[in-house]
Amino acid sequence: MIDANLIFDSETRLTGSALGCRRGGRRVFDGLDFEVQAGDFLSLVGKNGSGKSTFLRMIAGFVPKVAGEVIYNQGGKTAAALASEDITLVGHQNGLKPGMSLRNNATFYYRLMTGGVPAPERLQIAADIFALGSLLDEPVQYFSSGQRHRSALMRFPFVARQIWLMDEPTVGLDADNRAALAALIQHHMACGGIVIAATHDPMWVQGNVLNMDQFQPAHGTETDDEGWL
Amino acid sequence: MSAQPSVSSVFVALVRRDMALAWSQGGASLLALGFFLIAVSLFPFGVGPEPQILARIAPGVIWVVALLACVVSLDRLYQADYEDGSLDDLTLSPLGLVGVAGAKVLAHWLSTTLPLAIAAPALAVLLNLPDAGYPVLVASLLIGTPALSLIGSIGASLTVAVRRGGVLMFLLILPLYVPTLIFGVGAVDAAVTMSDPLPHLALLAATTLVATVVGLAASAAALKLAME
Amino acid sequence: MHRFANPAQFNRLADAVMPWAMVATVLLFGAGLYYALAGSPPDYQQGESVRVMYVHVPAAWMGMFVYVVMAVASFAALAWRHPLALLAGKAAAPIGATFTALALITGALWGKPMWGTYWVWDGRLTSVLVQFFLYLGYMALWKSMEDEEKAGNAASILALVGLVNIPIIKFSVDWWSTLHQPASVMRLDGPTIDGAMLVPLFLMAAAYQVYFTVVFIWRMKFEINNRKLSVMRSVDMGH
Numbered sequence: 001m002i003d004a005n006l007i008f009d010s011e012t013r014l015t016g017s018a019l020g021c022r023r024g025g026r027r028v029f030d031g032l033d034f035e036v037q038a039g040d041f042l043s044l045v046g047k048n049g050s051g052k053s054t055f056l057r058m059i060a061g062f063v064p065k066v067a068g069e070v071i072y073n074q075g076g077k078t079a080a081a082l083a084s085e086d087i088t089l090v091g092h093q094n095g096l097k098p099g100m101s102l103r104n105n106a107t108f109y110y111r112l113m114t115g116g117v118p119a120p121e122r123l124q125i126a127a128d129i130f131a132l133g134s135l136l137d138e139p140v141q142y143f144s145s146g147q148r149h150r151s152a153l154m155r156f157p158f159v160a161r162q163i164w165l166m167d168e169p170t171v172g173l174d175a176d177n178r179a180a181l182a183a184l185i186q187h188h189m190a191c192g193g194i195v196i197a198a199t200h201d202p203m204w205v206q207g208n209v210l211n212m213d214q215f216q217p218a219h220g221t222e223t224d225d226e227g228w229l
Numbered sequence: 230m231s232a233q234p235s236v237s238s239v240f241v242a243l244v245r246r247d248m249a250l251a252w253s254q255g256g257a258s259l260l261a262l263g264f265f266l267i268a269v270s271l272f273p274f275g276v277g278p279e280p281q282i283l284a285r286i287a288p289g290v291i292w293v294v295a296l297l298a299c300v301v302s303l304d305r306l307y308q309a310d311y312e313d314g315s316l317d318d319l320t321l322s323p324l325g326l327v328g329v330a331g332a333k334v335l336a337h338w339l340s341t342t343l344p345l346a347i348a349a350p351a352l353a354v355l356l357n358l359p360d361a362g363y364p365v366l367v368a369s370l371l372i373g374t375p376a377l378s379l380i381g382s383i384g385a386s387l388t389v390a391v392r393r394g395g396v397l398m399f400l401l402i403l404p405l406y407v408p409t410l411i412f413g414v415g416a417v418d419a420a421v422t423m424s425d426p427l428p429h430l431a432l433l434a435a436t437t438l439v440a441t442v443v444g445l446a447a448s449a450a451a452l453k454l455a456m457e
Numbered sequence: 458m459h460r461f462a463n464p465a466q467f468n469r470l471a472d473a474v475m476p477w478a479m480v481a482t483v484l485l486f487g488a489g490l491y492y493a494l495a496g497s498p499p500d501y502q503q504g505e506s507v508r509v510m511y512v513h514v515p516a517a518w519m520g521m522f523v524y525v526v527m528a529v530a531s532f533a534a535l536a537w538r539h540p541l542a543l544l545a546g547k548a549a550a551p552i553g554a555t556f557t558a559l560a561l562i563t564g565a566l567w568g569k570p571m572w573g574t575y576w577v578w579d580g581r582l583t584s585v586l587v588q589f590f591l592y593l594g595y596m597a598l599w600k601s602m603e604d605e606e607k608a609g610n611a612a613s614i615l616a617l618v619g620l621v622n623i624p625i626i627k628f629s630v631d632w633w634s635t636l637h638q639p640a641s642v643m644r645l646d647g648p649t650i651d652g653a654m655l656v657p658l659f660l661m662a663a664a665y666q667v668y669f670t671v672v673f674i675w676r677m678k679f680e681i682n683n684r685k686l687s688v689m690r691s692v693d694m695g696h
Binding site: 023057060063064087089092093094095096097099100111112113114116 | 236237238239243246250253313314315317318319320321322456457
């Protein structure tokens, strides 16, 4: 694969306890506990609106938590939040500029995250994982939605980060690309990486399951204090 | 990989990408420049072609139209990135949101507002601006237009999640442009009437400094809240 | 902080204050209007038209005061993420906008006999007009998004940015010498206007202040109930 000798810190651990989160004026989940450590795969399942995306965005630091605690241990350090230089997040939107070629999009992403310029071979290898190698110099505006989605997924192998946050990564992928994604995830776990993925699809990688439905706030608990807005 | 140099090269990368996008097909820069040229040349038809009247209103017309051209080009400063998801990436980059806002405002100024300042003397000729006004016109635009981009950035970030937020953005930021406009036009008027433009330029520079601090902080805060 | 600022506490406090504030409003307006219209002498220069001052000056003060209230509420809302503070800003804004509009309109009516024109573009008038636009922008931002919390947060940032306008309003008459008269009441070396005019002026200012309290409390209760209704509705919808 792309970084043959890369091994992430095996001590890295991310834990959350009694987490509560509010978004769009309502409690999305409450009392959520989870733990992942180096080499783990955690899949988030649950109904629409059960807070899978919100959970990922909370881990990434976009959405503030209103209750509970997150502890991140990495390299002997303890932090109350995940360091953004340790994560790659790919959400529903693919973050590509239609007028730019895939090569320019990816190169900009690499420079944005690391400040460096990627080697062309690195870009080629990352693109080949999702069968995008021949499209590198095409403007993204001519891509199909599946190709755009794969272009977004290409970021995971392209920039070396220990923690991968994926929102619905399998949507629109054919069988070959699903297999490629599963292989990529398994390789990442073998290197000590951590993957948290929200998905409606059945498990395709061995790992833990977090069912978001069990953390739904009970009706009527949003009383006068602060949950009312 | 050390942290410090990489932050500055991330900043440069973002500035260059935004400038490339602004100048590419469908980018805002050429549209703003075109708007500037056409809107200024409408005034002789509106107020009549008498050279004295045009000379009298030339500083104000050029400043007001440059300001409007700037706002027109600003309304999607953050919105395009917000809608296609790249604002997520920018937020997770080592720059931090203040750095992101700074890079995007600088790119906007270099690609869109600076060309307006460069084109201004040509338009001043069409409006019969007296000779004494030219150096100060350019100087005032160079000092004052960063404030236009910075204050505009506040409006753009506040309306980033608003569909068709352009008109709302006008309502929010045009009142905030008043001091910049007063000092900018005041400087050119002073030069034309042979009095000292320096106090006006100093106040203009002070406005730009305040706009830098307030504009970047407010934009970063607004983007952070919009991303939730 | 959160313990003292929950809606139930607010409602209890509001219900205790409300009747007194209403009585005070009626009494102060009665006394203030009497002194303003009949119980004080006409000005030796301005004649009877000086009586506009008793409506105009307190309205201008209140326009600024309410803006500061709104900005403080906005700061609290952003710093502590407290929804009640968010609603306090929302409740204050239309009241402040109305006071500011009243100051602008009465100022124009006063300006016509005094200056011979309804409007001049001087520092004071312009900065007060900017304040009025800031109120409008704040209210427009609140209405611009479906997610009320997001809208309120954006509006709060605008309110804080607009705070730079307050010192400009206050000092504009000193910085730019123009038609608008300089400060004559709120100055370090004591007021320069006659005591017979200070009585109705302060009575009217106090009347505006309690009137603001009444309307503010009333609007707060309205906003809180609105919020509760929409939360209940979204719970019923299965969210």
